[in-house]
Amino acid sequence: MTTTTSRSTGGRPVVPSSSVLRPLGLDEVRITGGFWAARQETNRVATLAHIEHWLEKEGWLGNFDAAVEGRLPAARRGREFSDSEVYKLLEAMAWELGRRPDDELDARFDAIVRRVAAVQEPDGYLSTMFGRPGQGDRYSDLEWGHELYCYGHLIQAAVARARTGGDQLLVDVARRAADHVCATFGPDGRQGICGHAEIEVALAELSRVTGERRYLDQAALFVERHGHGTLRDIEFGRSYFQDDQPVREARVFRGHAVRANYLAAGALDVAADAGDHDLLHAVATQWENTVARRTYLTGGQGSHHQDEAFGEDFVLPPDRAYAETCAGIGSIMTSWRLLLATGESRYADLVERTLFNVVATSPAHDGTSFYYTNTLHQRVPGAVAPADVASARASSSLRAPWFEVSCCPPNVARTFASLAAYFVTVDEDGLQVHQYADAEIRTALPDGTPVEVDVHTDFPDSGVVTFRVLRDTGRDWSLRVRVPAWSASARLSSGGETWSVEPGTAEVRRTFRAGDEVRLELDVSPRVVTADDRIDAVRGCVAVERGPEVLCAESLDQTVDDVAELVVDASVPLREEDGVVVATGRRAASTDRAWPYPENASVGPEGQGDRTGPAGEPLDVVLTPYHDWANRGPSTMRIWLPTA
Amino acid sequence: MTTTTSRSTGGRPVVPSSSVLRPLGLDEVRITGGFWAARQETNRVATLAHIEHWLEKEGWLGNFDAAVEGRLPAARRGREFSDSEVYKLLEAMAWELGRRPDDELDARFDAIVRRVAAVQEPDGYLSTMFGRPGQGDRYSDLEWGHELYCYGHLIQAAVARARTGGDQLLVDVARRAADHVCATFGPDGRQGICGHAEIEVALAELSRVTGERRYLDQAALFVERHGHGTLRDIEFGRSYFQDDQPVREARVFRGHAVRANYLAAGALDVAADAGDHDLLHAVATQWENTVARRTYLTGGQGSHHQDEAFGEDFVLPPDRAYAETCAGIGSIMTSWRLLLATGESRYADLVERTLFNVVATSPAHDGTSFYYTNTLHQRVPGAVAPADVASARASSSLRAPWFEVSCCPPNVARTFASLAAYFVTVDEDGLQVHQYADAEIRTALPDGTPVEVDVHTDFPDSGVVTFRVLRDTGRDWSLRVRVPAWSASARLSSGGETWSVEPGTAEVRRTFRAGDEVRLELDVSPRVVTADDRIDAVRGCVAVERGPEVLCAESLDQTVDDVAELVVDASVPLREEDGVVVATGRRAASTDRAWPYPENASVGPEGQGDRTGPAGEPLDVVLTPYHDWANRGPSTMRIWLPTA
Known part of the structure; x- marks a missing residue:
């Protein structure tokens, strides 16, 4: 294993001070056409402005103005972490400017930065949510307050700006915020962590940009403080915050799936810069177990709606998949760092799977509506989301233009803008x-x-x-x-x-x-995949993939009204016709019963199930890329298909 | 269909003014031995005192004293609906006194009633949560405030007292509260409903006890007001409160499973007393569709943890079953009213299934710890709940003595105390x-x-x-x-x-x-049952029942460490040995893979799955009643067993 010391500080999200592989910057690799270039273009021309529009409309940008004008807390809008969505938009804009200079976008970027910078207090503290009369005290709610989480996104935006040029005001703001964090939460300061990991990755990267070791040291402190129960217990348990076990001791990702991945990414940054092979190995083991037992076919992670969290091993129901878009992005952040640290292709395999089947699935084709969760099975046609009102986040219905918790749209935007750096x-x-x-x-x-x-x-x-x-x-x-x-x-x-x-x-x-x-x-010929028998929710089903794409059956393409009526005969080879994959199936002969659990005294392995009636005529089951689904209006959809 | 007019107002929970069947009172039918008598005895000697202890310990009873002493809101403890748990204990005590007079219990009952009565305001309003300086205004939060819900339980307790004798102070308190409700929410009053149905059943029964028609009319008003969006929309949608569709128009139970059942019970009471066959038919249709498509094998209802709600049709994952104990009790309330109204045995079938497999499952054998949720599949051995701290409600781990939201223990207590009335x-x-x-x-x-x-x-x-x-x-x-x-x-x-x-x-x-x-x-010989193929989560599995009992495999009884290692050969007949049911299976040969979705290009109906290795020696799969599980310490358990 050779170690390469980074030479460039060009536009790229992750620059370990030592790694097996050195990432290239946006000035060194450009995507020029095809699947991802189209998404980058949509991101540039549609998504960035869409997000900015909604941040203004919802008043989350206006919160900064209200702070300056002394109208907080009365005028404050949005959830406690809404500042972070502004920062993620800034990060997306900064990468986009590094990818392709644009004076108008640069001016919009600077205008937002000025509104943000005006709120920073002399000691570096920056929040529209805490610290004023009538608001909670600074850091009075580390479990849910998200102040350090918001700084993390602020700092990541500044890192993007520092690496792609332009006015450096945001970098100055972020440094002051980081200095304030070090002063407040340093070795002799408050022994706290944020309820949502994110500050860790950000401080590590700021250390790389600035050469200031203390930011890395602070990131390491936050990483190591996890798992010691400094956060209050909550209904979901401390695993929700990854405060249940030290990072070095955990065997698998658990709790909130975005938090888990962001923390893992931060731990890997600390491990890389500190040459800490034990820490790297601990996270790599967690990744292995998570991929082997807690990850959807799409690469999606997190099967609980209730707490947006990982379930126990093999609890991966397709119809209640949460698979939050941000968790997919967090998984890419983690896998990319493991790839840089080890050079092992399995990490790039998961990045590819997650890019094509989670990140590419979230935005609609026009880049102005998004999935927050990414279900693998839609049983009832979704409802069209309102065009002008933020939607509830956990909807597994149709994509929505914005959410009350709207972390995913700007997360997609920053990922697409910096995408080439992962290639x-x-x-x-x-x-x-x-x-x-x-x-x-x-x-x-x-x-x-x-x-x-x-x-x-x-x-x-x-x-x-x-x-x-x-x-x-x-x-x-x-x-x-x-x-x-x-x-x-x-x-x-x-x-x-x-x-x-x-x-x-x-x-x-x-x-x-x-x-x-x-x-x-x-070989991108379509292929049938099955699932570990312990994933009870898809027993007796197959899925079809083609190259990096997971395929699905969407009702609009079928000769039956509802995908619930389909069973496939996986013994008939798949066909490709005009670029479309077609399986052979038949219409399911489900029996409606007053009680759905019939007795079957002589049941054998074959006698089980309701679909034992006449087979009917074979029919085509049309399979299309999952990331394309639900772009044509309400439909039912499934990835895992019962076999005849 | 003949109609019987009630003659007796003896001790029974439900007395429709007209029905096909007339319920008997606790003075007319007594359970004298066996399965249910043992549970009634435990309830009497252990559970009632256990609940009273926790209500004191948590300060939920003390809230009433604090109100009188002017120490609210500062001294208030518990959630906004904690008053209702006191009322459910009173109801349980009243039924128990009707079942078996007991001076000491009667004195405890009266003592609690006096503490409650002291809080009632001159106009009948009664709440420890709202209406004082520093508290929210009365009825300022109909979505979550639960004031009318609390009255409902107060009134049900009073109805129990009225029908079983003793001091009538509680009845007077409840009448004053009901009068206040009628004055506030009557035809010319506020056009509101409670976010949690319960007042409807209670007012209908109070009308029957008192002969006051206006209570029934008010119940009817609340029933009919559902579905018109008078409650604010929330993240879970208005279906959570059943405020999405009028009761007469809905096709299936949806939203929060306890709320849905309590509302259905109230609607049936209104239908019975108003001779409203359309309303009866609407609820009966909803019951049919719910039982056919949204009910677990155990009779449990509600598959969502997030919102304690029904999922879409056939979304019934055993390992994420919510199946709240209170939803099972609500289902019994609904089914019982349908049985009285129609005489059809299918309703009693569901009551029996739910009693044996939900209500009897909740309490531990000693009657002092409870399941709030009733999972059908425990993948990881549960953690022993703390003995002296209230647990989070959604734990599917081991039974807990008390919960932060502790609706289930007193609900079980009132059901057991009045159980004979359902026979x-x-x-x-x-x-x-x-x-x-x-x-x-x-x-x-x-x-x-x-x-x-x-x-x-x-x-x-x-x-x-x-x-x-x-x-x-x-x-x-x-x-x-x-x-x-x-x-x-x-x-x-x-x-x-x-x-x-x-x-x-x-x-x-x-x-x-x-x-x-x-x-x-x-015929109580054990039998194998299967599931509708549309219940994806149990495809390829069978379950075993014996008489009214659903059986399960608990790890403590097996020759393997974890029930995940079991597959059954359902072609081998079940055996009964010394009263224990035994299936034949073998150890599953699951393959650990780095990625759990292997390609299987030539897969046929038989080639799918991981468990294609050598069959191994046949082994016994020991099956015991589900309601008994987890009484011997941590274990894994499953009801649905994969077939070899």
Whole structure:
């Protein structure tokens, strides 16, 4: 395991001071076309303005003005953490500006920053929710107050700004806030943590941007303080805040799924910068157990609506999946850090799965409505969300333009704006491509060797990815590509040769010359997957995937009215027709009974179930990408399909 | 359909002014031995005092003293509805006094009543939560304030007192409160409803006790006001309060499961006393759809933890079952009223199922700890609840002595104390026995013909029930007995003849003479049941029942450590050994994988699943009554068992 010291502080979300792989910045890798470029464009032209509009409309931006004008607490709007949504929008804007300069967007960014900065108090404290007459005292409610959580997003926005240029006022504000946090919660200060992890990742990154070790030390303090019960117990238990077990001792992610992932990401940042292999190993083990037992097929995490939390192992009901969009983003943050720290492709596999099937599912095609939760089974056609009123968050109905708790839309926006930074890394050996899209890579190896590669692909529609080297290099280097675990077979071609490669990492090493091409062929033919028998909720069902995409049956595409009427015959091979995957099934012959638990005294493994009537004519079960569902109005949908 | 006008106002919870069947009072039917007598005894000697102790300890009784002493709101303890738990204890005590006079208990009852009565204001308003300086205004929060809900329980306690005798102070208090409600929320008053139905059933019954029609009219007003959106919308939607659709228009129970059932019971009381067949039919249809699609095998209702609510049709996950004890009691209240109104045995079937598998499950054997939720699948051994601190309600762990929201323990207590009143009815034709236990029936038919019958049985261990007539009657009459739907075969014997009877109602009509015996033989041999395929969460599983009892596999009885390791071979007949039911299964060969969704390209109906390894030796799967589980310490448990 080699260690690469970061050289660049360019536009990228995560820059460990030491890691196996070095992330590239937005100035080094650009997505130029295809699936993700389209989403980045929608994010740029529609989503950012949509979010800004709603922040104004709901008064969450106005809270800052009201603070300056002395109208708080009477005029305050929104939940206790609404400041953070403003900061996440700023972070999204900053990455977008790093991706593509835009004077008008830069001016909007600065205008918001000025409104925020005006609220900061002389000692660095900054909140529209606490600290004024008539409000709660500062840090009087660490369980639910979210002050440190809000700083975390403020600091992440400032880190994005620092790394992408422009006016640095936000960076100054964030430093003052961070200094205030260190003064208040330092080794000799209050021994508290925030009920929602987030400050940890943010302080670690601010340390990297500023070179100030004390921010990292404070992040480490917060990480280590978890699990000692400094927060009050609550109905959901202290596991909700990850205050039930020390990070080093836990075996699996538990409690609130966003909090769990944000804390894990922060712990990994601390581990990376402190060279703390034990901490890295502890989080990696938790990740392994969480992926093996507590993660949906989509990559979604968190199966409880009640507390937005992980369930026990194998409690993964598709129809009550919470799978919050933000938990998916948190999972990507965690997996990306593990990938940088270890170079292991399994982490990039989960990033890909979660990007395609959680993050890409949340926004509607037009980028102005979102899923907060991402159910895997819609039993009743959803209701169209109101266009001008914030929706309840836990709706598993149709996407909504905004939520009373609206963490997800700006989280999607910041992720899309910085997405290219999660695609490619370098190390002394060469270049590693983890995610596939049309892209331009313009970077240099740690020894200064310039590397320029263009990527061409129709991924995920096609599994062919071509890497074209644009300039000669004076030394040999390796192009490493991820072979996803889902690709049953894969081939790599270079220099006139073609060879099979296994899931994991495949490599071409040579002294590349301008015009050299490497071609990767992944198998994106549709495939049937099953589930561990301990996931009771999908026993007797199959799902279909194609490349990185989980497919679903949406009622609008079927010859039956409701997907509840479908069973599939998984023994008939899947077909692809005009790019659409089709399974063979039949109409389910469910029997309506007054009592749904009939006696079946002679039941055997085969005799069980209601669907033993005449098989009926075979029918087509049309399967489309899950991330596309519910863009055409109300429908029923399921990913897991009962087998005949 | 004949209509019987009530004659007696003896000790019974529900006395419709007109009904097909007339309920008997606690002075007319006594449970003398067996399963339910043991629980009534525990309730009498342990549970009532336990509840009183906790009401004092938590200060919920002390709230009344604090009100009198001017120490509210500062000294107030507990949630906004804590007064109601005091009233439910009073109701339980009143029924218990009706069942079995007890001077010491009567004195304790009176002492509590005096503390309550002292708080009532001159206009009848009574609450420790609202209306004082520093508290919310009266009725300022109909959504969550629970003032009318609390009155409902106050009135139900008074009704119990009125029907069982003793000092009538509580009755006077309740009448004044009811008068206040009528004055405030009458036809010309505030057009509001309570966020938690309960006042409706209570006012209807108070009308029956007092002969005051206006209480019934007010109950009818509250019933009809539901569904018009007078309550604010909330995150869970107005269906939570049943304020989404008028009672006459709804097709199924929805929203909070306790609220839904209490409202249904109130609507049925209004329908009975107003002769409103449309309203009766509407609720009966809702009951049918709820039982067919939204009820657990145990009779438990409500599958959402988040909002304690019904899920969509067929969303019945056993491992996230909420199945609140109080919802089961509410379901019994509703089913009992439907039985009285129609005489149809299916309602008594659900009462029986719910009594044995929800209500009997909640209390521990010693009657001093309780389940609030009643999960059907415990995946991780529960944690022992603290003995001296109220637990969070939604715990599906081990039973707890008390809860922060502690509606269930006193609800169980009032149900057990009045249980005999749900067992037997009369009409002009004769006697109907709906539930089986050792019992003494001493009543008269509407024409005055005295009927005395003793019931002897070891039910549910045995399916044999003997009815012994104790006195001659001058006319013929019919003894009707319920043949439960679960009894695959049944026989009735009388006068030397034996004949087969079908599920439903069976009858013996004759001019009975003292010493005549009727013998009912039900089939309590264990049976395998399956589930509608649309209940995805238990696909591929079977459950086992025996008589009215749902059985479960608890880890403590198995040769494997965790019930997750069990699969059953449902093709092997069940055995009974020393009264214990044993299925044949084997140890599951689950495969731990890094990713739990393996590809299975050639999967057929049989190829699916992880448990395809060597079958291993057959092993016994020991099945015991679900209501007994978790009385021996932490364990895992499941009712639905995967088939091999």
